[in-house]
Amino acid sequence: xxxxNLTSDQIPTAWFNALPAxxxxxxxxxxxxxxxxxxxxxxxxxFPMGLIAQEMSPELWIDIPGxxxxxxxxxxxxxxxxxxxxxxxxGTPARIYYKDESVSPAGSHKTNTAVPQAFYNQAEGIKxxxxxxxxxxxxxxxxxxxxxxxxxxxxxMVRASYEQKPYRKILMETWGSEVVASPVDQxxxxxxxxxxxxxxxxxxxxxxxxxxxLGSVLNxxxxxxxxxxxxxxxxxxxxxxxxxxxxxxCCGGGSSLGGIALPFMADAAxxxxxxxxxxxxxxxxxxFEYDFGDTAGLTPLLAMYTLGHDxxxxxxxxxxxxxxxxxxxxxxLVKSGRMEAIAxxxxxxFEAAVQFANTEGKLPAPETGHAIRAVIDEALAAKELGExxxxxxNYSGHGFLxxxxxxxxxxxRLIDA
Ligand SMILES: *Cc1c(COP(=O)(O)O)cnc(C)c1O
Numbered sequence: 001x002x003x004x005n006l007t008s009d010q011i012p013t014a015w016f017n018a019l020p021a022x023x024x025x026x027x028x029x030x031x032x033x034x035x036x037x038x039x040x041x042x043x044x045x046x047f048p049m050g051l052i053a054q055e056m057s058p059e060l061w062i063d064i065p066g067x068x069x070x071x072x073x074x075x076x077x078x079x080x081x082x083x084x085x086x087x088x089x090x091g092t093p094a095r096i097y098y099k100d101e102s103v104s105p106a107g108s109h110k111t112n113t114a115v116p117q118a119f120y121n122q123a124e125g126i127k128x129x130x131x132x133x134x135x136x137x138x139x140x141x142x143x144x145x146x147x148x149x150x151x152x153x154x155x156x157m158v159r160a161s162y163e164q165k166p167y168r169k170i171l172m173e174t175w176g177s178e179v180v181a182s183p184v185d186q187x188x189x190x191x192x193x194x195x196x197x198x199x200x201x202x203x204x205x206x207x208x209x210x211x212x213x214l215g216s217v218l219n220x221x222x223x224x225x226x227x228x229x230x231x232x233x234x235x236x237x238x239x240x241x242x243x244x245x246x247x248x249x250c251c252g253g254g255s256s257l258g259g260i261a262l263p264f265m266a267d268a269a270x271x272x273x274x275x276x277x278x279x280x281x282x283x284x285x286x287x288f289e290y291d292f293g294d295t296a297g298l299t300p301l302l303a304m305y306t307l308g309h310d311x312x313x314x315x316x317x318x319x320x321x322x323x324x325x326x327x328x329x330x331x332x333l334v335k336s337g338r339m340e341a342i343a344x345x346x347x348x349x350f351e352a353a354v355q356f357a358n359t360e361g362k363l364p365a366p367e368t369g370h371a372i373r374a375v376i377d378e379a380l381a382a383k384e385l386g387e388x389x390x391x392x393x394n395y396s397g398h399g400f401l402x403x404x405x406x407x408x409x410x411x412x413r414l415i416d417a
Contacts, residue, residue, distance in 0.1 A: 002084050004097075004235040006077035011069060014061040016226040018262040018329055019219060021060065024336050026219075026328050027303035030290060038300050046204055046212040050120035054220040062223065068116045071148050075104045075111075076227065080235035081395075085359040087379065094382035094389040096375060097239065099232045099260060100362075101396050106171070108320075108365065108397030109256040110141035110215050113224035117213045118145035128152040128210040130203040132182065132196030135161050135319030136168025137365075137397065138215030143175035156182035156199040159191035160315060167401045192312050193323055194295030201298045216253025217293065217302070217327045225259025232392060233263055244392035246271040246378060250370035251283065251341070252320045254327030260394040262329070265338065272339040273378075274330060275370040277349075280313035282306065282326045283334050283341035291325055304331040314415070316346045317405035318366040320397075342374060347416035349373045350409040353399070365397035366405050 019026065028037035040052045047055075054062060064072075083096040101109035121129060129151050133139030139155040146153035155177050162169060162181040169179045182196040183189050197214075204212035214221060229247075236244060247264050249257030251274040264270045274283055282305050291306040293299035304325045307313075311324040333339035346366070353369030355376065356362065364372060371393045382389035399406065408414045 002082040004080040004238045006231060006234060008073045008077070010234065011073060011076050012064070012227050012230040013069065014063050015223045016230060016263050017057055017060055017062055017223055018258070018265065020058050021266060022329070022332055023338070024332060026332055029300040029302050032292065032297055032300060035301070042300070046201065048120040048124040048126060048211060050123065051117065051220045054223055055218060065116070065119060068119050071115045072112070072227070077231045078103050080232055080239070082239065083360050086356060089355070089359045090376065090379050090383065092379040092383040093386060094379040094391050095241070096379060096391045096393070097236065097244070098393050098395040099228055101228060101256065101394060102362070102398035105144045106137065106140040107400065108137050108141065109225060109228060109259060109394070110138050111144060112227055112259065113215065113221045113255065114141040114145035115148065116224050118142070118149040118151055121211050122149040122151055126151065126209065126211045128154065128207070129213050130154045130156070130200040130210055131213045131215070132156045132193060132200045134158050134193045134196070134322060135165060136172065136401070137320055139177070139179065140168050140171045140175070141215065142213055143172040143177040146177065147175045153177040154203060155179045156184070156196045158182060158193060158196050159189060161319060165401070192295065194309055197294035198296035198298055201294060216255040216323070217325065219329060221255045222258035222262065222327055222329050225255050226262055228256070228259035228394060229261060229263035232260060236392065241390050243267060243270055243390070245389045246273060247392045248273045248275065248371050248374050248378065249394040250275045250321060250367045250396060251326065251330065252323050252367060254330035256394050256396040258327060258329055260392070261339070265333070272333065273374060274334065274339055274341040275374040276341065276343050277316055277318055277321050277370065278343045278345045279316050280307070280322050281343045282324065283331070284343045288331060288335050293325060302328050304328050305334065317402060317408070318346065318349070318370060320365070320367040321370065344370055344373050345416050347414055350406070350414060352376050354409070362395070363399045364395065365399045366402050368396045371396070
């Protein structure tokens, strides 16, 4: 047996909130104008009170609304799979397990937070959501979720992706969203995530019927993603494992990594590892300080590792990992030494992704390839030491809409940044 499935009534019914469990408390977000700590009223033009409360909640567990569970059950609980064929190819005594988040409607973990975000907005009378998307994964997830709750959704898509990667735009439009290229006021600019966030925040700030939604970074987003790690805990027990020795995830804004890792953080015997691209090395080479979440400086200042809010990363294929900052919770764990961080150039991550496709059969998203690179290196280190290491990683998404990236890799056109 190599797949460990839970039935739909075994879905977690509460999210795990890391905030009260952090050894060093988080520094508060600051108002972009006054530089004073923000209160709920500062955030209410952009977010519903239900999410603002979660952003600051001292409760360790927060119940998942029934309406949200009903939609999550379309694909959750997701499978936990033991990657035995990869283990055999590597000749490692390590046991490798992956949590398969690629089975969601949009093909990644991002729907886990898109659904509750749409729910809380609709519950408070909001009619329309504005958001940004890089390569399109967050935009597709929020488009799906908005449709479930009859919300209009406007997506500001980084222009370079808008022009080069039409398929996610078509998926967003199929789910009823309006998609425009960003930056809207500079038609010759290729765009960046930071600029697209500025566009979406401006849109939401200017209309009473509209809120903003962010697909990563914020505390409530990581909270919603903890269903991943909570399910994985139960599934590892089914597999006869007491605990993982190491939990690995790729890290863009840190939400999927937080989702799988935070439920294990209290157990000091479990190592937690963040994997990022060498070309956007926020955790490994950035500085820990207050910085804006966007380029224009419209968002609150967050205490996080950052490369600077005007940093524009090179256009690697893992679009979801091209963000100048990082989640305050993940930054806190790295700063305190609870979590490790490593960076890889993209060539090595595609090599790992192709090895995974050839052994396990599944074609990972380029972001996920970063986690797989670290998993393979971890398994090879275990082989070197003759250790039966238990490795758990987050298979954050599939790569079916990233085939041009594989085409570049297979034909030697990949820039090895
Ligand atoms: C967006 C995305 C990521 C990175 O975002 P996080 O918030 O760091 O999880 C990773 N993998 C996939 C497939 C994504 O779509």
